[in-house]
């Protein structure tokens with residue numbers, strides 16, 4: 149943490165004038181340590197709002213890099229970030245460093261998984277969901293319930309959004325409400341439905357408002373309902389889920405954290421929402437020499453490289469993006485098997 153440029157009463161005057169925050173709440177914000185998982189449409193707004201609010205430490209976790217199609221709704225990133233294919237965690241940390249030098253930002257470029265989730269999230273006071281998929285949210289839910297850390301679910305698609313705070317021991321957890329993750333491909337996702345920036349901004353703002361209540365020590369003000377809204381039609385619904393706590397819930401009832409104990413054998417592959425891309429994660433993190441791979445791949449197609457990744461253009465549509473831990477995004481394929489085949493041909497055994 150760097151010494152603040154201005155006293156809190158100056159910098160945060162408007163926020164501190166808001167009685168429920170005041171001096172005490174502001175001090176608590178400065179002491180808070182928050183993890184934001186996913187730095188896309190929701191996470192980049194969350195990170196910006198919390199850094200500006202004066203949250204002391206932000207751990208920013210994202211597996212991706214900035215692309216041109218992100219700029220429509222992800223306010224931390226610039227055209228230059230997209231041109232350089234900077235990892236979102238790196239670009240976000242740089243942007244936040246210009247916003248509030250007193251916020252200690254911990255950028256982590258990684259895919260959150262059963263293997264690393266507890267290490268990445270264990271010590272924080274609050275977890276914010278900026279992911280775009282249910283398996284990741286169930287994993288966050290398991291860590292949060294196991295460690296007694298509140299977390300705030302958020303989702304946005306098309307012109308709609310949904311939010312729900314989960315306070316372990318008090319409110320229903322995500323598995324009380326959805327026993328299993330909805331099947332990928334059911335329901336609209338960002339592939340088919342697109343997304344309007346106002347919908348993701350409002351969703352993230354609602355999450356951030358609940359976060360400020362919790363972080364400022366105003367637990368009693370938290371809205372425990374599941375809020376659904378549609379900015380296009382004007383619909384708004386708040387679902388009272390207070391009676392949904394399930395004593396038989398595998399997570400908060402029986403404390404069997406199945407998503408944390410998911411098998412980790414072999415490579416994991418997953419098709420990425422709305423990306424026409426597949427991610428492959430090796431069975432154990434590797435230490436990859438990006439320079440060596442850039443040289444090896446140079447005869448196969450155009451190679452781009454920055455300190456955080458190497459990109460090989462196999463064709464107009466297909467690109468391989470390799471990270472230092474051996475993780476790869478295969479762009480231009482949607483079938484995980486096709487992705488794995490390319491991973492093995494160009495990188496694997």
Ligand SMILES: [Zn+2]
Nearest residue numbers: 321324397400
């Ligand atoms: Zn539960």
